[in-house]
Structures are given as structure tokens and as C-alpha cells.
Amino acid sequence: MTLGTRAAAAAKLVELLLFPSYCRLCGDLLDESGERIVCRACLGRLAPRRGPVCPCCGRFLEGSAEGHYCRRCLERPPAFTLHRSCGAYDGALKDIIRLLKYRRFAVLGRPLAAFAETCLAPEEGLWQEAAALVPVPLHRSRERERGFNQSRAIAAGLGRSRGLPLLDRCLVKVRNAPPQASLEAGDREKNVRDAYAVKGPRRISGQTIILVDDVFTTGATLRECSRVLVEAGAREVRALTIAQA
Numbered sequence: 358m359t360l361g362t363r364a365a366a367a368a369k370l371v372e373l374l375l376f377p378s379y380c381r382l383c384g385d386l387l388d389e390s391g392e393r394i395v396c397r398a399c400l401g402r403l404a405p406r407r408g409p410v411c412p413c414c415g416r417f418l419e420g421s422a423e424g425h426y427c428r429r430c431l432e433r434p435p436a437f438t439l440h441r442s443c444g445a446y447d448g449a450l451k452d453i454i455r456l457l458k459y460r461r462f463a464v465l466g467r468p469l470a471a472f473a474e475t476c477l478a479p480e481e482g483l484w485q486e487a488a489a490l491v492p493v494p495l496h497r498s499r500e501r502e503r504g505f506n507q508s509r510a511i512a513a514g515l516g517r518s519r520g521l522p523l524l525d526r527c528l529v530k531v532r533n534a535p536p537q538a539s540l541e542a543g544d545r546e547k548n549v550r551d552a553y554a555v556k557g558p559r560r561i562s563g564q565t566i567i568l569v570d571d572v573f574t575t576g577a578t579l580r581e582c583s584r585v586l587v588e589a590g591a592r593e594v595r596a597l598t599i600a601q602a
């Protein structure tokens with residue numbers, strides 16, 4: 358053991374004695390260095406979803422062996438060209454996203470970004486020639502209430518691992534609509550209509566942008582954000598989300 362690792366081990370021991378902390382999912386002691394809020398074993402339970410998806414909106418297709426365009430994309434193609442989710446909004450993944458969002462453990466943005474990196478690295482069409490990441494914004498008042506934007510926390514981690522710039526406060530939420538999670542599918546589209554705007558469109562002009570959000574449900578938010586970005590001059594918008602409900 359070098360002096361450095363000895364000092365680190367001693368520091369960890371002191372931290373454990375003074376501030377023992379436990380995994381919010383399984384209750385085990387967080388005793389490995391770098392473990393925060395959720396233990397490594399629980400993070401290891403996160404599994405990418407394998408199976409057919411709509412090649413456009415990335416909707417998980419049940420009961421079909423192959424991917425095909427979903428009805429929604431055939432009838433009304435979205436402004437984004439491609440969206441992919443990492444896993445089903447279920448089990449440990451759902452629990453971790455809820456801890457990030459509602460218990461405000463911003464530090465969980467990092468392991469979720471690492472999970473996205475693992476799941477979506479093979480999706481070449483998502484990353485090719487992408488110039489920047491844009492997090493789906495919260496309205497100013499909601500962000501103040503929560504203390505941070507969970508999508509930005511995830512996008513920041515991905516930006517670091519991918520070497521992509523994060524365009525912050527470029528897409529903004531101008532209308533404080535009720536949270537999508539509180540609405541039925543039919544009302545979600547109306548709820549986000551004209552809720553977003555682009556500030557400083559020169560930053561995205563002619564660029565391929567990847568929108569980043571935590572959960573994909575009906576796709577109404579991604580559709581509306583993409584529409585606004587394309588109208589403001591983005592060459593192409595793609596999107597990624599951590600989980601799909």
C-alpha cells in the first residue's frame with residue numbers, strides 16, 4: 358500500500374465512522390470509495406433493454422420480432438429523426454430516476470449517464486456528426502424548486518464521456534405547464550404546445566443536436582422540443598432518454 362492509497366483508505370474509514378451512509382435501494386452500507394446514494398451492486402442491476410423498436414421514435418415494440426415504424430411516426434413523423442431509450446422505466450432504473458428527480462440526489466446523474474453511455478454506444482446513427490447535447494429544460498420556477506435540472510445532470514455526464522459540448526440555457530421552457538407525469542396521454546401534447554423556445558439560435562444553426570431527457574412516455578415533450586429546435590435552424594435533432602415508460 359502506498360502512502361496515497363493508505364491515506365485514502367484512512368479517509369474512507371473516518372468518513373464511514375462519522376457519516377455512515379446506506380444504499381437507498383438495498384440498504385447495504387456504502388463502503389466502497391466513490392459510492393454515493395446507490396451502491397455499486399444496485400447500479401450493476403441496470404440492464405439495457407434488448408428488443409425491437411420503432412426505427413424513428415425508438416418506441417419499444419412488444420409482440421413483434423422486428424423493428425418497424427410505429428403508427429404514430431407513419432401518420433405524423435416527429436421533427437426529430439431518431440430517438441433511443443436505454444431501458445424500461447421499471448425496477449432499479451425507475452427507483453434511481455425517482456431518487457434523482459424527487460429526492461434531489463443530483464449526484465445520480467453521473468451513473469445514469471454512464472449507463473446511457475454503455476447502452477447507446479453502439480447506436481452509431483445517434484452519435485454520427487452530432488455537434489452538441491441539449492438537455493430538455495425545466496421552467497425556471499420548477500428548477501428553482503428542485504435545485505437542479507435532472508436532464509442537465511445526465512447530459513453533463515454524457516458530454517464529458519462523449520467529448521460533446523452541452524448547450525445550456527439554449528432551449529428554455531417559457532410556460533410553466535403542469536408536469537407531464539400528472540397528465541393523461543391525450544392531454545400531454547396540448548400541455549407542451551408552445552411551452553419551449555430557443556434562446557440564441559445562432560448556437561444551434563446548421564448543427565446536429567442531441568436532445569437529452571430522463572423519461573420517454575408519449576414522446577410529446579421530445580416532439581415539441583425538436584420542432585422548436587428545427588424551426589430555430591438546427592440541421593437535425595436526435596434524442597436520447599434514460600428510460601421509457
Ligand SMILES: [Zn+2]
Nearest residue numbers: 380383396399
Ligand atoms: Zn444497493
Ligand SMILES: [Zn+2]
Nearest residue numbers: 411414427430
Ligand atoms: Zn415511432
